[in-house]
Amino acid sequence: xxxxxxxxxxxxxxxxxxxxxxxxxxxxxxxxxxxxxxxxxxxxxxxxxxxxxxxxxxxxxxxxxxxxxxxxxxxxxxxxxxxxxxxxxxxxxxxxxxxxxxxxxxxxxxxxxxxxxxxxxxxxxxxxxxxxxxxxxxxxxxxxxxxxxxxxxxxxxxxxxxxxxxxxxxxxxxxxxxxxxxxxxxxxxxxxxxxxxxxxxxxxxxxxxxxxxxxxxxxxxxxxxxxxxxxxxxxxxxxxxxxxxxxxxxxxxxxxxxxxxxxxxxxxxxxxxxxxxxxxxxxxxxxxxxxxxxxxxxxxxxxxxxxxxxxxxxxxxxxxxxxxxxxxxxxxxxxxxxxxxxxxxxxxxxxxxxxxxxxxxxxxxxxxxxxxxxxxxxxxxxxxxxxxxxxxxxxxxxxxx
Numbered sequence: 001x002x003x004x005x006x007x008x009x010x011x012x013x014x015x016x017x018x019x020x021x022x023x024x025x026x027x028x029x030x031x032x033x034x035x036x037x038x039x040x041x042x043x044x045x046x047x048x049x050x051x052x053x054x055x056x057x058x059x060x061x062x063x064x065x066x067x068x069x070x071x072x073x074x075x076x077x078x079x080x081x082x083x084x085x086x087x088x089x090x091x092x093x094x095x096x097x098x099x100x101x102x103x104x105x106x107x108x109x110x111x112x113x114x115x116x117x118x119x120x121x122x123x124x125x126x127x128x129x130x131x132x133x134x135x136x137x138x139x140x141x142x143x144x145x146x147x148x149x150x151x152x153x154x155x156x157x158x159x160x161x162x163x164x165x166x167x168x169x170x171x172x173x174x175x176x177x178x179x180x181x182x183x184x185x186x187x188x189x190x191x192x193x194x195x196x197x198x199x200x201x202x203x204x205x206x207x208x209x210x211x212x213x214x215x216x217x218x219x220x221x222x223x224x225x226x227x228x229x230x231x232x233x234x235x236x237x238x239x240x241x242x243x244x245x246x247x248x249x250x251x252x253x254x255x256x257x258x259x260x261x262x263x264x265x266x267x268x269x270x271x272x273x274x275x276x277x278x279x280x281x282x283x284x285x286x287x288x289x290x291x292x293x294x295x296x297x298x299x300x301x302x303x304x305x306x307x308x309x310x311x312x313x314x315x316x317x318x319x320x321x322x323x324x325x326x327x328x329x330x331x332x333x334x335x336x337x338x339x340x341x342x343x344x345x346x347x348x349x350x351x352x353x354x355x356x357x358x359x360x361x362x363x364x365x366x367x368x369x370x371x372x373x374x375x376x377x378x379x380x381x382x383x384x385x386x387x388x389x390x391x392x393x394x395x396x397x398x399x400x401x
Contacts, residue, residue: 015041024136135319
């Protein structure tokens with residue numbers, strides 16, 4: 001089967017965080033992004049992909065989805081889900097698109113690709129088939145010349161935390177202050193979510209971490225090219241400072257030039273089963289981080305990554321840039337019977353009724369975000385009114401007693 005017999009649909013809920021994945025899948029065939037209207041990055045994402053080959057942006061609505069499926073004519077559709085199914089949003093997405101699959105035969109798969117690699121607790125490693133899709137676009141564009149904003153030896157890549165689980169060094173003001181005064185050659189690559197501040201409906205930094213991001217943004221060492229591949233930056237760096245609950249420490253293990261990995265890990269986060277840790281230098285305090293940096297520049301620091309590539313290959317195949325083709329074989333996207341690839345009709349009204357029956361009985365803000373018909377302010381207004389009505393009903397019952 002030629003590539004033209006299948007196309008990818010991606011419901012898109014973030015900013016630049018998934019740009020590399022989208023480029024990877026676009027190397028195989030057309031990718032249609034359906035950007036939620038409540039996504040605060042929707043304009044930036046649309047502009048960024050506007051001149052890219054085989055990538056098309058649409059506003060996420062059920063009508064737009066069904067219209068585009070119909071426009072695909074003889075092509076089969078695969079839904080790719082970048083949201084983690086470890087959390088409610090990803091779980092509800094999976095329910096919605098598998099429901100669509102029941103009514104639309106041209107949807108041949110609904111596949112949660114996640115967004116990270118081994119080590120990120122948000123993603124399910126079991127879904128990966130050991131294919132390093134995160135590296136696909138990096139490998140395919142490895143020889144492309146890019147211009148770095150600045151030269152640096154140390155790359156600082158904070159992740160982010162959740163309320164009640166401050167596991168990122170963004171939640172440690174002392175370390176942020178130390179990094180702001182660091183004299184050594186360094187660059188700071190903020191997590192894409194840090195761009196959204198408090199505007200995303202369910203992916204948001206804590207107030208403390210927002211304060212630290214504001215401080216870091218005053219530094220001349222923060223990289224402003226927010227969609228530059230983190231792997232390109234890692235390739236350039238000699239030392240990477242990052243968080244434990246992240247896939248970045250693992251991604252670094254691919255490189256074979258004896259890099260040093262400084263990983264922030266709190267006592268509450270320590271996991272003796274973490275098989276990555278033998279490659280890391282860990283720190284919890286400013287003093288520990290400062291000592292590591294001093295030892296590095298005085299050539300006294302042990303290199304722990306000499307055999308890290310072998311460990312990388314225990315978890316994933318060697319990246320070769322053809323991971324999407326391999327995934328298509330594994331998921332049988334490339335084994336479509338062309339004799340049964342005729343245009344198939346579906347009943348739009350019946351589909352909408354099925355969705356309503358499936359989701360309205362348990363309508364929550366997250367359900368509305370998944371269904372995509374409302375902006376964030378509209379969702380808030382709907383549930384404010386709903387709670388008011390519930391309170392009024394309860395009050396009336398009390399008055400009747």
